Amino acid sequence: MIRPQSRAAELTSTRRLWTAWSALLVIGLSLIVGTAAAAQEETIKSHGYSFFGDLKYPEDYSHFDYVNPDAPKGGEISISTLGTFDSMNPYTRKGRGGALSTVMYESLLGEGVNAPAPADVYSEYYCLLCESLEYPPSKDWVIFYMRKDAKFSTGDPVTAHDIAFSHNLLLDQGLQSYAEAVRRLIPKVEVIDDYTIKFYFAEGVSRRSLIEQVGGVPAWSKKWYEETGARLDEGRLEISPGSGPYMVETVDVNRRIVYKRNPDYWGADLPFNVGRNNFDRIRIEYFGDENSAFEAFKAGEYTFRAEGNSKQWASAYDFPKVQQGQVVKEELPNGSPPTPNGIVFNLGREVLQDKRVRQAVALAFNFEWTNESLQYGLFKQRASFTQDTPLMATGVPEGDELALLESLGDVVPPELLTDEAVMPHTSSPERLLDRRNLRTAMRLLDEAGWEVGDAGMRRNAEGEPLQLRFLLNSSGSATLAAVIENFISNLQAMGIDAVLEKVDASQYTTRERDRDYDLVFDEYAAFLGTGTGLKQRFGSEDAAYSLFNPAGLASPLVDTLIEASLRAETSEEEAAALRALDRALRYEFFMIPVWYNDVYWVAYYDQYEHPDIPPYALGYLDFWWYNADKAAELRAAGALR
Template identity: 75%
Template sequence: MTKARAMVVRTAHQSVLKLALIWLSVAFLAATMARAEDDVIVSHGYSFYGDLTYAEDFTHFNYVNPDAPKGGEISFARLGTFDSMNPYSRKGRGGILSNIMYESLLSEGIGAPAPADVYAEYYGLLAERLEYPPSRDWVIFHMRPEARFSDGTPVTAHDVLFSHNLFLEQGLPSYAAGVSRMVPNAEVIDDHTIKFYFAEGISRRSLIEQVGGVPVFSKKWYDETGSRLDESRLETSPGSGAYMVDTVNVNRRIVYKRNPDYWGADLPVNVGRNNFDRIRVEYFADDTAAFEAFKAGEYTFRSEGDSRKWATGYNFPRVSNGQVAKVELPDGTPPTPTGIVFNLAREQFQDKRVRQAIALAYNFEWTNESLQYGLFSHRASFTQDTPLMAEGAPEGMELELLQSLGDLVPPEMLTEPALVPHTSNPARLTDRRNLRQAMRLLDEAGWAVGSDGIRRNEAGTPLRVTFLFNSAAEGTLSAVMENFMNNVRAMGIQATLEKVDAAQYTLRERDRDYDLVYDQYAAFLGAGAGLEQRFGSEEAEFSLFNPAGLASPLVDAIIERALFAETLEQEQAALQALDRALRYEFFMIPVWYNDSYWVAYYDQYSYPDPLPAYALGQLDFWWYDAERAEALRTAGALR
């Protein structure tokens, strides 16, 4: 073979080899892409650990009555006032349920989760399916093309992106700050497909449900009207939900009506739900007026929170003759962490001993027996009566987690039982033992008692506290707090219970213009970005969900461990540690709780039996019995 021919043959062989390598590369790339596509999770719903109770072909949630009749009205009372129908702004006082007309990509309920029988599972509403990689670096929602706003216009991915950005630009600062860190970008792929990208280096907890839970507004309406999300207004944009605004009478009444053309009425997530034709809200200045109106039949459903009324007030004839049902129903949710909250930004509360001393003025045992008819239990935990409640000294995975945090954890937290509320003498309001202990704490904190009985610091400044109180609150609560403040004054503290009307109370609470306030945090059963908004340091200065302004490096570190937990067991250990740490930080005086719903209603409603674990659901999945309602009207029980 000549040299030239050998060169040609070699070149040909090289070309064949290159071509083969190219094809192998293409085949490898195709196989890799196929595997990547195979790895992408496509589902009709979402839960962080991947387990869904309801299969793709489910027909309705297990707890609803799929044959529940549609019709009738349910009505309830609201205390105070309102001057806006925009609940997303700090300006104005939004009317109750003024977000009822807006839906999101993932399922939700009216005052209840949906589904309400399982925790932290989400199913498609505006979205028919979603897809995401195991890394959860992004999520794509595929929307239902049949979705419509109440004005008949389609709900598109452009509306979703607009709403997401609107909350970031004009929403509450704490929300905008948190979400913008987590979701750096979002894009519309086509009219019914939207993709959200998630930031690197952050927990994947709550990201998909966060973007999937944003209320979706009509971009067209906002563009045409020039309205803003951060303004107070009575006009509402069209929503895509089952209900729409019917009438608004400022400070007196709001009526919502079921949309007869609701696009999603037959979706499996909605079967057996949204059963009332009308939901009516009656506003009252105080609870005494509201209760008398209920007895007179001016509204039909009452969720009772006043133990005195529950024990003694429901002896009127319509209860006796069965026209009004008075029932206690099981509540499977952890009780709301309600209590007397310290504004930690106040100088006098920088010393934990001052907070501990003031807490000793609260006598739960006497209050419960003398004012609340012995109907309550004393709350200790932010996850009361759940497996996440910290009890005793830490052990196992919780102890290992706390030990791994080093000097952030006070030594006593590793060896001592979780903090529980003090006990008091039920026989008398002022427990002298607790009063003496409080006096010692105040002395140690540098607040000495003068010859006039007033406590002052070294600069001669009196120790003063002002308790901001909503005058519309029911009478028993007022009596409880007045007695608490009497005990505070007995310590030599200049203490004032400042009662203001509901509108002023809302404004001052938003501005954190108080020393003490009766408020609440949210209970938690799982990890999520909401933990940072409620308990984290970054938004502590302005978050409406953190009324104490708690900013604790220890709490921050535990929240981070919960958010980055790789197993359910790790998450639960971190949340148990979080409960322990929150109680240790002592920014709230825990008060009472009830493990049941106290409800009274005119006997024209039915509900699923048993109720789902996580909701009473009277507005969501109860229904109206027309025959029983007619009997009540005939008897003159209802107006």
């Protein structure tokens, strides 16, 4: 592999030879031509990209293996969401963007509708707005050769000027954490001609995620933004045109959004899209709370429901339409690692910077009782950020993982080399307050300097009470609210002044962005591979403001392991680094892991069909399809409104 430093040395050497032998013009020209030819041979040109160069689908693929290439087009799928929205610009820094409001936009390397594409492989990317891409083995730069028939819904062509504009717009008006990270990594973009664009990558940084980063930038219309004067960071209901298969049909603020298929969609027949984008319309209904949303589903106001509430899944799907077969209740396999969600500590709060306090607070959560009493025993307890995958740290480190940790020096705590990976505590399912865990928590709080004072309240040496405020979205799940209320009750039993603050969706969004909480139920992203996105989620540099790092985690240990994963030159080295990263994240203890489900729970009116579900996406908006005959039967029976 040619590295950037050796490439620079080679070019410097060539210039010196030209100076020394300028009289031998023929020989000098031959040398330059030969060097250029060698450089040309060294580049890689492909219809897709993966870091290690392996692609499942060849250049002449006809469709992805998991789709039905003969799936009919037509019909509508309708889903629900909770809360409110006041913008159709999902990138605004104020307010709430409408659901699926990125669906109109495509990128050079394609994605699916609310799903990865392809969904049967991980970390492989295939051309959509581009025909091909070219890059050297060093990955110092990448050139995208764009399709000349790609068009926005206005009929205007999508050009390299639009891609460069979109890239720069995100840097100038996008999220701060994103913009600062990208500026460090991608110093220059060059429009070579109307349909060719080149991105240059900074020297001395990992090449991981850079090509897919620039290949995934949404394509926005430069013409539209310049004519309207709109800003990316401001809320608006006016929609910038996209080039994707769907476009906005109607928007009824806080009630409904409807997307319709673009009848003139330029990419309908591409192999990338065969068997996909099958619905004529995608309708989203808004509801103020979960109960009203579920009742509306029973009444046929919307037709597909991805269920997340264990109580409803276990006990509420016995209504007549299910019994009569008009509504299908189905469990489908989920091959992705579960989302690492749970109770997140705001590490910016001084009281929570002591790990002993966090460990004591965690002991107030009783998974076993919660699962049996509130969730019908349907969940498993999550321990890892890469749960049930080969990247999950188990036992004590050994082999390549141990060798890596030992090579990193003092940044690795000695106990990380000898102790087993951190696992969540166990509790008795018989009672909410596990007395064994309570005694352990009380001892930890005493050791941390929070002793029991007047009225049984925990106070520090200055007499200040141990106060914790838990922020919760009032429009969320009633079951989740019950879980948190019981958790708060256990905290109060420890002598902690714990208060649950329920706020509406708009306030919740604002306060979450401002990190105005001590505790919050939130999530991080699972990972099956490395990438610069790990720095946004877990890295120190953006920890103070990254919206993807709700704990504000800033750990030199984690930073070092992320860098080690980015430097990995083989898949085995990468796996060892990510396994060590999982171990380190659990060691830092910035989140109380809760539960997970290894299947999808879905219910839908019996007018939809689907192929075998691929490992990494349920894909109901992407590759499911509509059966018009079944839909007609449901309407004739009065099952649908």
